[in-house]
Amino acid sequence: MRHHWGVGTRILTVEDDERIRTAVKMALEDEGWVVEETASGEDALEAFGRQAADVVLIDIMLPGIDGFELCRSLRKSSDVPIVMVTARADTHDVVAGLEAGADDYLTKPFAPKELSARIRALLRRARSAEPGHARLRFGDLEIAPDEGLVLRDQQEIHLTKTEFRLLCELASSPGRVFSRETLLDRVWGYGYFGDGRLVDVHVRRLRTKVEADPANPRHVVTVRGLGYRLQP
Numbered sequence: 340m341r342h343h344w345g346v347g348t349r350i351l352t353v354e355d356d357e358r359i360r361t362a363v364k365m366a367l368e369d370e371g372w373v374v375e376e377t378a379s380g381e382d383a384l385e386a387f388g389r390q391a392a393d394v395v396l397i398d399i400m401l402p403g404i405d406g407f408e409l410c411r412s413l414r415k416s417s418d419v420p421i422v423m424v425t426a427r428a429d430t431h432d433v434v435a436g437l438e439a440g441a442d443d444y445l446t447k448p449f450a451p452k453e454l455s456a457r458i459r460a461l462l463r464r465a466r467s468a469e470p471g472h473a474r475l476r477f478g479d480l481e482i483a484p485d486e487g488l489v490l491r492d493q494q495e496i497h498l499t500k501t502e503f504r505l506l507c508e509l510a511s512s513p514g515r516v517f518s519r520e521t522l523l524d525r526v527w528g529y530g531y532f533g534d535g536r537l538v539d540v541h542v543r544r545l546r547t548k549v550e551a552d553p554a555n556p557r558h559v560v561t562v563r564g565l566g567y568r569l570q571p
Contacts, residue, residue, distance in 0.1 A: 355398065
């Protein structure tokens with residue numbers, strides 16, 4: 340894990356509008372990050388295959404394979420942090436993007452400073468947890484925070500970095516109910532507009548991986564009207 344994440348940090352941007360692509364590249368390079376820009380999902384997959392990035396910024400509306408499909412393709416082989424960019428914040432696009440595997444989203448038009456803040460928060464999250472956490476066991480589930488490992492029935496489960504952070508946060512106080520606001524603050528990392536969909540979709544994604552029966556969760560439980568808790 341790189342600790343000097345400003346140095347040599349690579350951002351892959353996927354945007355077919357050349358003006359937006361150029362503006363984003365300039366804003367990110369101002370932060371000292373290395374930016375590789377691509378105009379299509381196909382080009383992005385090829386670029387990522389050549390050299391993995393630290394964060395991928397994906398516009399949903401792309402020619403050819405769209406942002407959702409690109410996100411799903413990347414998720415087959417990588418837990419790289421992904422930010423989806425959408426022109427519509429209130430539609431199913433945001434939820435669909437998160438369900439495809441994105442960690443966060445931005446709505447156009449966005450300020451370059453906001454984009455930089457999101458990426459910095461993602462990079463902070465991507466670094467491993469503070470060392471010194473013992474392995475945690477919850478029935479058939481075992482979490483090793485230091486190693487970034489989750490096992491179910493002794494089989495390793497692959498989580499994205501954000502899914503892992505969410506699980507570790509819930510596991511830090513088994514039985515405690517965490518509100519969406521608390522989880523947004525702790526897992527997504529900075530004063531948020533409070534979009535609970537980020538939490539809800541990530542909990543759904545987490546359940547498909549850690550629960551034997553995601554429809555009837557035993558580990559990550561909803562407490563109606565309050566939030567979520569990890570069953571001790």
